[in-house]
Amino acid sequence: MIRVQIPNFDLSQICASGQCFRMRETEPGHFTVPAGDRCVRIVQEGEICEFDCGEGEFEDFWKPYFDLDQDYGAYIEKINPRDSYLITAAARGSGIRILRQDLWETIVSFLISQQNHIGRIRRCIENICTEYGSAHESPWGETYYGFPQPEALAGLPEDALKACNLGYRSKYVVRTARSAVSKEIDLEAVSRMPYKKAREELMNLYGVGGKVADCICLFALHHLEAFPVDTHIRQAMERHYRRGFPNRRYRGFQGVMQQYIFYYELTGNAAD
């Protein structure tokens, strides 16, 4: 059990920010976080968190996963004080972190996310894990399912994942799994590429367009300059940044700002 104090860290916000579809708040302040074949339980009260794992695993895996060494207050301080919209959005989501999720898992997750609702996205991924992932025993005695490797999906017929409720996205996932297994795309290599190159490479995958590629770059590869534009962000841009988002000012960490805006738009901003 690891007990730590972390400023600008709020698991509820991260859970709702939609970067990770497997993370759950089981009861207020109690979280289960699956990642790849791992799983950890965390209890949060204010800035104090208790990670239900050993120190080695915390340092080596979860600390980088949640980007805990980064000072997000520093990002927030760089926001233009005259930009009241972004100031408000960042205040609302000040506990958000940009995660470092597994590349393969993130590719599949965001292939599934397109033209889809969050609830269904979660169910789809859950279905895939229980159907094709391997069972594991958690330290606290629960069995959970890991995320299946590409090999587990590459041999399926293209529409097999419709049984997991993916609909027309089934073939996107299966074909992408085949590309990974055949090394048509080298995920190891992609993970070492700079943003633009990685984005370009990912867009060669069947079903991966610009928006999905940016989500993968941001939420798995930690390219903070990636700025995924979906319908919510597009609307926010039209309402608040008619002259374009000030990319110059936030160069290199626009993705962090995107998350503040996305979370703010998603969780409702009626209290403006």
Add this chain to the structure above:
DNA sequence: TATCAGGCCCTAG
């Protein structure tokens, strides 16, 4: 009952 979700593919012009 229609519309449209955290898009992308494909085909026409």
Add this chain to the structure above:
DNA sequence: CTAGGGCCTGAT
């Protein structure tokens, strides 16, 4: 290169 139809399913 740009525009527009089609696509699974389900929430509203």
